[in-house]
Amino acid sequence: MAPMVEMVGKVTRSRYDELVAESLDMLEEDTRCQFGLGDAALELEPLRGHGGHLPLDEGDQGVEESLRLFADEIGLSFYTVRTHRWVAAQWPAEHRRAGVSWEVHRILASVPDRFDLIGNPPLSERTGRRRWSAEVAKKLVGWKTEEVLVPVTSQEKIEAIRELARDDEAVAAQVATDFLRRPEVAFKAMRDPEARENVNEAQFEQTKLEDDEFEEDYDNAFDVGDDGERFDDPARIVHSWRKSMEFSDLIAVCQGFIAGAARLVPKLRGHEFTDTQTKVLENHLEKIRATADWIETAAATGQVDLDEQLAQLLRGQ
Structure with missing residues (x-):
């Protein structure tokens, strides 16, 4: 009876060993290429910054x-080049370890005693051998394992934040609140039409809620005195002022539009619009008319909610 051939996957054990040897050679070459790229970037711009992960010479x-x-x-990508430059700076050529992948060097790059550590690989629970792997290195430095990469690029960080807050509205709300407290973040966020619309709608709802809560609290505390007459508390007066200021702001917006149109329209005399310019202008005029109707409805009925059709129009859909 012929002996059973040991298989690994769909290949024999001997072929598997050949594939491992060939892959290790290719990995060694890949590591040299990755460090070569980092060395080139480092020669172009030597690392001068200090502190933090992937410093980029702040101020320069x-x-x-x-x-x-x-x-x-x-x-x-810029982020790939920046990462390779930083890793190359953390691993001078004399401390790079042959037979250890560039990925392992990257993971260990922030460890203070990395030069000694890389020469003493821990025992791998999976292979039973002392050999560095990305999973072993991540476990040693406290990173997540099982191929879960620590985000480095901007897109990786964005995806990580989205994933963490995907099914938790409370977390998402707190994160958004914290970020919007940063003026530069709020400014960039409001350049997104849909985000700006959602914030505006939330402001309307919040204002309405605050007004209702104020009236209820006021009536409970100050509405009727012992003699049956209303009591004019300063808080109600201040609240009334705030509403008057919001009305004044709305009037100022309308006046600003009128003044701007009065200044610019006469300058269009003799101007021949292209088809594209005409279409763009028509779209904006349609939005202006719809917004004016919305203001008029709000003033007449007190209903400030955007209907779906108007919302889509203002979004440009």
Whole structure:
């Protein structure tokens, strides 16, 4: 009876060993290439910053400019080039370990005693051998394992935040609140039409809620005195002032539009609009008419909610 051939996956054990050996050779070459890329970026812009992960020489805009140009020239993202530069800086050539992947060097790059550590790989629970792997290195430094990468690029960080807050409205709301307290973040967020519309709708609902709560609290506390007459509390007066200021702001918006139109329209004499310009202007005029109707309805009925058709129009859909 012929002995049973040991298989690994769909290949024999001997072929598997050949594939491992060939792959290790390719991995060694890949590691040299990755460090070569980092060394080139490091030569272009030596690392001078201190502290933090992937420092980029704060205050020196020329560094980022050079690295972005370099990244464009070689067809990689700026973030990839920046990461390779930083890893190369953390691992001078004399401390890089042959037979250990660039990924392991990247994971260990922030460890203070990395130069000694990389020469003493821990025992792998999976293979039973002392050999560095990304999973072993991540476990040693406290990162998540099982191929869950620690986000480095902007897109990876965005996806990580989305995933963490995906099914938890309370977390999402707190994160959004914390971020919007940063003026530069709020400014960029409000450039997104849908985000701006949602914030505006939330402001309307919040104002209405605050007004209702104020009236209820006021009536409970100050509405009727012992003699049956209303009591004019200063809080009600201040609240009335706030509403008057909001009305004044609305009037100022209308007056600003009128003044701007009065200044610009006469300058259009003799101007011949292209078909594209005409279409753009028509779209904006339609939005202006719809907004004016919305204001008029709100003033007449007190209903400030956007109906779906108007919301889609203002979104440009």
